[in-house]
Amino acid sequence: MSDLDDFFVHTVTVEAFQDTNGYGEPQYAAPAVVACFTEAKRRLVRSSTGEEVVSETTLYTDASHETKFPPGSRVTVGADVATVITAGAFTSGDLDLPDHLVVNLDRGASRNQ
Structure with a gap:
């Protein structure tokens, strides 16, 4: 149990990116529900390739979930489906302070633009 568990008042469903198939389509792991804190705030972040990308949502969760959020993973936040940057x-x-994971997400696919 993390010292931050009381702050993780939201849940998201994450499907960890695994690879692409022979057609170049992304393949994901089975969905997992993760407790977290979500912050809907726009910020400029760098992707894993060094590109500057706008993040629309930031998740904070227990550090033990790090392997569930590789770049390219699909995350459902409420009605929105976003991708891990x-x-x-x-x-x-x-x-001896609480460890945590910060996850930056792109714009959700179902949001109005």
């Missing part, structure tokens, strides 16, 4: 774990080391 980048995810990074914040660990405190010897400071």
